[in-house]
Amino acid sequence: MSNNEIVTESGILRLSDAIWAKARYRAKIIAPIADKDIVSKVLAIEATKKLNVSERTIYNLVRQWRESGGSITSLVSKGSNGGKGGSRLTLSIEALISDTIADTYLSRQKLSIASLVRVIKERCYKSNIKPPDVVILFRTVNMRQY
Numbered sequence: 001m002s003n004n005e006i007v008t009e010s011g012i013l014r015l016s017d018a019i020w021a022k023a024r025y026r027a028k029i030i031a032p033i034a035d036k037d038i039v040s041k042v043l044a045i046e047a048t049k050k051l052n053v054s055e056r057t058i059y060n061l062v063r064q065w066r067e068s069g070g071s072i073t074s075l076v077s078k079g080s081n082g083g084k085g086g087s088r089l090t091l092s093i094e095a096l097i098s099d100t101i102a103d104t105y106l107s108r109q110k111l112s113i114a115s116l117v118r119v120i121k122e123r124c125y126k127s128n129i130k131p132p133d134v135v136i137l138f139r140t141v142n143m144r145q146y
Contacts, residue, residue: 022076022077026075033047041055061075097141104119105141
């Protein structure tokens with residue numbers, strides 16, 4: 001590798017020892033299951049008890065293990081995607097929404113929420129960001145107290 005090449009880091013170097021230990025434990029349980037051609041319901045249920053996750057999660061972990069070629073990093077928990085009442089929007093869209101609200105909605109001549117949503121979508125398109133669904137935008141604006 002030359003000195004000019006850039007190596008990108010995917011975040012795994014910053015994982016704590018506890019997260020690595022959990023991923024290694026998951027690998028110890030998932031690897032033997034993933035080696036089988038068919039994952040039986042009995043095996044999946046046994047694994048749910050050991051890992052304290054849902055049966056669906058076991059099947060997802062097996063798929064991730066297989067797709068990664070047996071990489072422990074594939075079993076690192078991805079964290080919550082917002083959950084009930086939490087935001088699932090990316091930071092760039094959150095920032096765009098906040099800026100648009102500050103620029104247009106919180107002015108003396110307050111736009112309707114429908115107009116605000118149109119402006120947000122326009123700004124998303126101009127920034128080459130896929131805009132969230134209109135319903136999500138309405139909920140996001142309505143959840144904020146102005």
